[in-house]
Amino acid sequence: MLIFDEIQTGIGRVGRMFAAEHFDVRPDILTTAKGLGGSGAQVAAIVTDERMSGLSSDHHSFTYGGNVLAAAAAATLDVIARPGFLVNVRDVGAHIMGRLRQLAVTHPCIVDVRGLGLMIGIEIGDDDGRPNSSRAQALAARGMSHGLILRTSRYGRGNVVKIRPPLVITRAEADLLCDRLEALMPTSETGCSATTPHCCPSSSGRARAGAPPVPVRHRRGRLPRRESGSRHHRRIRQVTRGHGADGSEHRQPALLRSGLDARTPPGTA
Numbered sequence: 001m002l003i004f005d006e007i008q009t010g011i012g013r014v015g016r017m018f019a020a021e022h023f024d025v026r027p028d029i030l031t032t033a034k035g036l037g038g039s040g041a042q043v044a045a046i047v048t049d050e051r052m053s054g055l056s057s058d059h060h061s062f063t064y065g066g067n068v069l070a071a072a073a074a075a076t077l078d079v080i081a082r083p084g085f086l087v088n089v090r091d092v093g094a095h096i097m098g099r100l101r102q103l104a105v106t107h108p109c110i111v112d113v114r115g116l117g118l119m120i121g122i123e124i125g126d127d128d129g130r131p132n133s134s135r136a137q138a139l140a141a142r143g144m145s146h147g148l149i150l151r152t153s154r155y156g157r158g159n160v161v162k163i164r165p166p167l168v169i170t171r172a173e174a175d176l177l178c179d180r181l182e183a184l185m186p187t188s189e190t191g192c193s194a195t196t197p198h199c200c201p202s203s204s205g206r207a208r209a210g211a212p213p214v215p216v217r218h219r220r221g222r223l224p225r226r227e228s229g230s231r232h233h234r235r236i237r238q239v240t241r242g243h244g245a246d247g248s249e250h251r252q253p254a255l256l257r258s259g260l261d262a263r264t265p266p267g268t269a
Contacts, residue, residue, distance in 0.1 A: 003029045011035035012080045015090035015117030040073035092174050093117040099178040109186045120163040131159040148183045
């Protein structure tokens, strides 16, 4: 029996409805959630092969089963199924990775850029190319001063800066995202040492003029513990209020959320 956990990779995130499609694999059971609710409603599902669907209801019923909020999943799937929607996810994702790989040429702390669709990871390393978590955390902490709210792998302890923009992102918004990432990265002249202010600034540094924070919702609506209650907390609350998960209020400009953990192959997130 083959079971795919596509909680993070499913529902268009990697440019196909499910990551399994990239590898011509048909699992017996597939789990999905997160994107199924359009980034707002908490909806999850288990998809099975017909021969696996004989489980009686007394073995899988639960209090909130069949909740009306599950209707959000139908609306999400309607949007994902629109002609050209997933093509845009693949094209814009490839554009972002192309620009980030160009950055790696002049920024030695970027060890690797990898991903599928709009699930992208920037692996950060030391001068010898070995994984360096402290540098990744320093870059993420400095992101606010460049109008970016960043997360890293392993729940904030890994060495991969994760990029997962909304699936409706445009190429122009993707370029804005990449421009701000380029401004964030230390150059080869300044180096990428964890002791330099270019890589490890104070978390209380002021925002750069003309670079307002990119609207973004943290995973499950939580904020980084180190910023809770701070001016950053207040700023995040201001820029996220009123931004609908379905994009009806705006097009949700480029944002950074969770993505690929180091060495985690797609389809096994």
